[in-house]
Amino acid sequence: MKYKGTENFSHNQPDKLGVLITNLGTPDSPTSSALRPYLKQFLSDPRVVEVPRFIWWFILNGVILNIRPSRSAKAYASVWTEEGSPLLTITKAQHSALAKRCEAEYGDDVIVDFAMRYGNPSIDEAIDRLMAKGARKVVVLPLYPQYCASTTASTFDAIARDFTSRRWIPELRFITQYHDNPAYIEALAEKVRAHWDKHGRADKLLMSYHGIPKRYLLNGDPYHCQCYKTSRLLAEALSLNDDDYMTTFQSRFGREEWLQPYTDETMKALPANGVTAVQVICPGFSADCLETIEEIGEENREYFMHAGGKRYEYIEALNSDKNHIDMLFSLIKQNLYGWSATQENTERAERARQLGAKQ
Numbered sequence: 001m002k003y004k005g006t007e008n009f010s011h012n013q014p015d016k017l018g019v020l021i022t023n024l025g026t027p028d029s030p031t032s033s034a035l036r037p038y039l040k041q042f043l044s045d046p047r048v049v050e051v052p053r054f055i056w057w058f059i060l061n062g063v064i065l066n067i068r069p070s071r072s073a074k075a076y077a078s079v080w081t082e083e084g085s086p087l088l089t090i091t092k093a094q095h096s097a098l099a100k101r102c103e104a105e106y107g108d109d110v111i112v113d114f115a116m117r118y119g120n121p122s123i124d125e126a127i128d129r130l131m132a133k134g135a136r137k138v139v140v141l142p143l144y145p146q147y148c149a150s151t152t153a154s155t156f157d158a159i160a161r162d163f164t165s166r167r168w169i170p171e172l173r174f175i176t177q178y179h180d181n182p183a184y185i186e187a188l189a190e191k192v193r194a195h196w197d198k199h200g201r202a203d204k205l206l207m208s209y210h211g212i213p214k215r216y217l218l219n220g221d222p223y224h225c226q227c228y229k230t231s232r233l234l235a236e237a238l239s240l241n242d243d244d245y246m247t248t249f250q251s252r253f254g255r256e257e258w259l260q261p262y263t264d265e266t267m268k269a270l271p272a273n274g275v276t277a278v279q280v281i282c283p284g285f286s287a288d289c290l291e292t293i294e295e296i297g298e299e300n301r302e303y304f305m306h307a308g309g310k311r312y313e314y315i316e317a318l319n320s321d322k323n324h325i326d327m328l329f330s331l332i333k334q335n336l337y338g339w340s341a342t343q344e345n346t347e348r349a350e351r352a353r354q355l356g357a358k359q
């Protein structure tokens, strides 16, 4: 069968609305053997690595997949918890909180599911589940506040690819970014204020975002601008002066130039410039993960302290904080606007009644 249908489809099945939240993905376990397929899927995505395919195939299969899995496995092992990968655990908590909020607002008209772009649970499986439950209209919310082709557009590719093999595709609303959403900025500001209430202020607030190759910015990706706008709005919400904060980019991969300033080099340079107390927040990460817990929480702390820093504090991601869930729920609500499963089911029942009356 070329196109997937809905198994055991019942023509009386009531229409539902679907919400699919997604994040990047994570390996199934912190081992080399689990890292290999995860990294292979991730790094084979042309949205992530924009290098001619035949050249990249040799680099990826000949070099990277022989070195990186064991190195990354060690890093993952240092953040792994009893429940598993932090990114997956937090995404599950976000999903269950949002499902509760939707149930309270919409009853069983709205089904909320979640998926990962790479690894498990996959986007295809999540769409299968939504279709099987009768979702005819779907809002997709990738949990990336700033648009980037490597993350946001790649998620769209995966959804679109899934649809190419589906018989009955649903109506789709795809949220591409929320980097300047006032409730998102306020949730971040609240997080910083709560941290200040507990620990006091530092010399500087560093806002560190995942980097991308500079070439992507030069080719028109709006990610860099959106990161800077988030930083500016957060600084305004906190009444910070220009000297009180800084935007940096982390998680460099490969040899080409990435967005600057680099987080690690900044950490190594700040103490010599008289900044010995820093607080770091990562506004682009909606959930704590390897890149925040290990890279910011541990690796960069070491660089800073080694260079003469005295105080280093990482401010956690918004995760499943109430402010974050409220903000995401209102974004979902806005995007469900005008779609009503109940209204459509009522209209359909009415049409069926009229047809029955005519016969």
Ligand SMILES: C=CC1=C(C)c2cc3[nH]c(cc4nc(cc5[nH]c(cc1n2)c(C)c5CCC(=O)O)C(CCC(=O)O)=C4C)c(C)c3C=C
Binding pocket: 024, 025, 026, 027, 043, 048, 049, 068, 072, 085, 087, 144, 148, 150, 151, 210, 211, 212, 213, 223, 251, 253, 284, 285, 288, 289, 290, 291
């Ligand atoms: C190779 C290029 C990469 C680009 C471009 C890239 C962009 C990008 N990534 C995130 C968010 C996350 N990345 C994470 C891990 C991660 N990222 C890369 C590479 C690129 N990312 C790799 C190889 C890895 C795996 C870990 C490693 O081996 O270093 C994660 C964490 C996942 C987890 O399981 O915890 C996140 C989240 C964004 C937002 C982004 C572009 C804006």
Ligand SMILES: [Fe+2]
Binding pocket: 210, 251
């Ligand atoms: Fe990444």
Ligand SMILES: [Fe+2]
Binding pocket: 251, 290, 291, 295
């Ligand atoms: Fe990293």
